Amino acid sequence: MSSADDIDHSELVATKAWDSSLFKRLFRYVRPHKPLFFASFAVLLLLFAGELLGTRIWRGAIDGPIKDAAGQADKSPYLSELYLWVGGYLALIVFTTVLRYFETATLTKTGQAIVHDLRSAVFRHIQRLDLGFFDKRPTGSLVTRVTTDIENLSEMFTSGVIVLLFDLIKVVVVLAILFTINVKLALITVATTPILIAVSLSFRGGARRAHREVRARLAKLNGYLQEVLNGIRVVQVFRREERVGQRFDEALREYFIANKKTIFLFALFFPAMSFAVYIIQGAALWAGVRAIVDVNLTYGEFVQFWLLLNMLVRPIRELGERYNILQSAFASAERVFQVLDTKPEVVSPARPRAIAAAGTSPHVVFEDVHFRYVKDTPVLKGVSFEIPPGKTVAVVGATGAGKSTLVNLLLRYYDVSSGRILLDGEDVREVDLESMRSRFGLVLQEDFLFAGTVRDNLVMEREGVTEGSLETALEAAQALDLVERMDGGLDAEVAERGSTFSTGERQLLAMARALAANPDLVILDEATAAVDSATEHKIERATARLLAGRSALVIAHRLSTIRDADEILVMARGEIRERGTHAELLAQDGLYAKLHALQFTGAA
Numbered sequence: 363m364s365s366a367d368d369i370d371h372s373e374l375v376a377t378k379a380w381d382s383s384l385f386k387r388l389f390r391y392v393r394p395h396k397p398l399f400f401a402s403f404a405v406l407l408l409l410f411a412g413e414l415l416g417t418r419i420w421r422g423a424i425d426g427p428i429k430d431a432a433g434q435a436d437k438s439p440y441l442s443e444l445y446l447w448v449g450g451y452l453a454l455i456v457f458t459t460v461l462r463y464f465e466t467a468t469l470t471k472t473g474q475a476i477v478h479d480l481r482s483a484v485f486r487h488i489q490r491l492d493l494g495f496f497d498k499r500p501t502g503s504l505v506t507r508v509t510t511d512i513e514n515l516s517e518m519f520t521s522g523v524i525v526l527l528f529d530l531i532k533v534v535v536v537l538a539i540l541f542t543i544n545v546k547l548a549l550i551t552v553a554t555t556p557i558l559i560a561v562s563l564s565f566r567g568g569a570r571r572a573h574r575e576v577r578a579r580l581a582k583l584n585g586y587l588q589e590v591l592n593g594i595r596v597v598q599v600f601r602r603e604e605r606v607g608q609r610f611d612e613a614l615r616e617y618f619i620a621n622k623k624t625i626f627l628f629a630l631f632f633p634a635m636s637f638a639v640y641i642i643q644g645a646a647l648w649a650g651v652r653a654i655v656d657v658n659l660t661y662g663e664f665v666q667f668w669l670l671l672n673m674l675v676r677p678i679r680e681l682g683e684r685y686n687i688l689q690s691a692f693a694s695a696e697r698v699f700q701v702l703d704t705k706p707e708v709v710s711p712a713r714p715r716a717i718a719a720a721g722t723s724p725h726v727v728f729e730d731v732h733f734r735y736v737k738d739t740p741v742l743k744g745v746s747f748e749i750p751p752g753k754t755v756a757v758v759g760a761t762g763a764g765k766s767t768l769v770n771l772l773l774r775y776y777d778v779s780s781g782r783i784l785l786d787g788e789d790v791r792e793v794d795l796e797s798m799r800s801r802f803g804l805v806l807q808e809d810f811l812f813a814g815t816v817r818d819n820l821v822m823e824r825e826g827v828t829e830g831s832l833e834t835a836l837e838a839a840q841a842l843d844l845v846e847r848m849d850g851g852l853d854a855e856v857a858e859r860g861s862t863f864s865t866g867e868r869q870l871l872a873m874a875r876a877l878a879a880n881p882d883l884v885i886l887d888e889a890t891a892a893v894d895s896a897t898e899h900k901i902e903r904a905t906a907r908l909l910a911g912r913s914a915l916v917i918a919h920r921l922s923t924i925r926d927a928d929e930i931l932v933m934a935r936g937e938i939r940e941r942g943t944h945a946e947l948l949a950q951d952g953l954y955a956k957l958h959a960l961q962f963t964g965a966a
């Protein structure tokens with residue numbers, strides 16, 4: 363987020379006015395809620411019928427009594443007729459008021475039910491996408507897709523499609539009735555409505571552009587906010603608050619300016635709209651009064667005409683707005699489907715090859731592995747090594763050498779660009795992803811703890827993790843006293859991202875989490891953070907228990923782990939430069955000896 367104009371242009375998807383393939387696809391989400399969808403339609407239909415009936419009652423209530431009273435000395439017959447009309451009108455009002463409740467309730471419910479399904483589908487899909495996808499997408503933009511974009515779609519179903527369709531029906535029916543009342547009056551009215559249609563539709567284009575810009579600026583604002591909140595420690599320690607605040611203000615200002623454009627448009631639009639409506643009403647008044655004087659129209663007919671006219675004007679007035687809702691919903695639908703259409707590249711094969719059942723330490727082989735995250739930037743350049751069953755291979759090397767990448771590939775977060783990784787002789791791309799990963803125990807430097815209880819974080823809903831295995835794991839990971847010290851023990855609440863634990867504690871808990879499922883292969887990225895010597899000893903003992911008898915790939919930073927490893931790989935710039943045991947490598951007096959001297963002589 364640096365320059366003022368670096369908005370994500372994938373946010374600015376332009377769409378057609380009406381995209382039937384998109385609509386068909388959206389309609390698939392309506393299908394399970396069809397009864398609700400049609401109920402909304404039925405309610406709207408009833409309301410419309412009620413409104414029409416209302417105008418007819420007004421006409422009858424005026425013309426009937428006037429006719430009855432004409433030339434009569436006794437006024438009582440016209441009075442009783444008036445009571446009848448007004449009574450009927452009151453009943454109608456009660457009926458439509460109740461319907462109005464159902465109108466909002468069913469329409470909103472329909473929209474929300476559809477949105478619920480769609481949101482759940484999108485979230486499930488995003489979770490299954492591979493890391494390559496997330497590398498390319500800012501989290502903020504994904505959050506916007508799951509929240510705002512899908513909310514827009516809900517509006518499409520509630521105030522968009524159903525209402526628009528209904529408005530069309532309304533216009534046709536009302537126009538037809540207007541012609542039955544008085545053709546001349548109806549013709550004059552119809553002649554003046556194009557002004558209103560023109561104003562309504564001209565607003566459409568400007569509003570759409572302004573609206574799209576508001577959304578893009580909002581996505582940028584969200585992205586920046588998310589980034590800052592995630593990196594709040596860095597912000598604070600580097601005293602970046604002022605600068606970050608300024609950048610946020612900049613993004614906020616852009617958002618404000620974009621919003622101002624829409625405000626300006628609306629400010630202009632509404633008076634223009636009223637002007638067009640007054641013209642129509644004025645024309646109707648002029649022609650109507652003349653028709654009454656010419657005895658071509660009764661007072662009651664004129665009032666009914668007037669009421670119907672307002673019923674006609676409303677949908678036309680809202681035409682532009684409805685059109686915009688549809689447009690913005692289509693744009694949102696496109697963005698949402700973009701995500702849904704992204705297929706995960708790292709998937710299980712259709713016919714996975716069988717691997718040994720859980721309970722045996724696997725044999726891992728990296729065979730001339732090449733890898734790049736982005737085109738033309740090789741990160742691994744022909745890496746070959748093996749982890750025999752039950753053995754520990756430690757990887758050391760300068761930062762950026764490609765150590766974590768080895769882990770990413772073994773876990774199949776990404777697939778190799780060329781070469782192979784074999785698990786018990788089978789290419790990892792040929793075996794079932796889930797059953798393979800379920801045999802792995804992973805401990806990361808800054809392992810992720812979710813909000814919830816300590817127990818939830820350790821069990822992670824894995825089958826086979828029992829109270830008993832949890833206790834053993836905690837003990838082996840030297841984390842038992844840590845948990846016992848906590849208020850509530852295993853049921854203590856973990857703050858979001860486990861931010862209340864120290865790095866050492868988090869690593870011990872992560873080890874317990876890995877141990878609890880008794881993994882066959884351990885992948886350990888040792889924490890580099892300096893810890894006090896008591897914790898250091900705990901971590902050493904926990905590491906020893908974690909690795910004992912298991913195949914293991916360790917990105918090693920601790921001398922104890924490195925010394926005990928069966929083989930050490932020294933990596934530099936994506937290649938293995940040296941390999942051997944601790945003693946062998948020291949004797950070589952090469953890169954490892956230098957690294958060792960630099961890192962450990964003081965500590966050893």
Ligand SMILES: Nc1ncnc2c1ncn2[C@@H]1O[C@H](COP(=O)(O)OP(=O)(O)OP(=O)(O)O)[C@@H](O)[C@H]1O
Pocket residue numbers: 497735736741759760761762763764765766767768
């Ligand atoms: N998701 C990614 N997209 C693009 N490049 C990446 C990605 N992850 C890592 N890299 C690049 O790949 C190279 C190797 O990174 P890797 O994380 O494997 O190094 P490392 O040896 O584990 O370093 P460290 O000890 O600092 O963790 C680095 O140059 C890094 O910039």
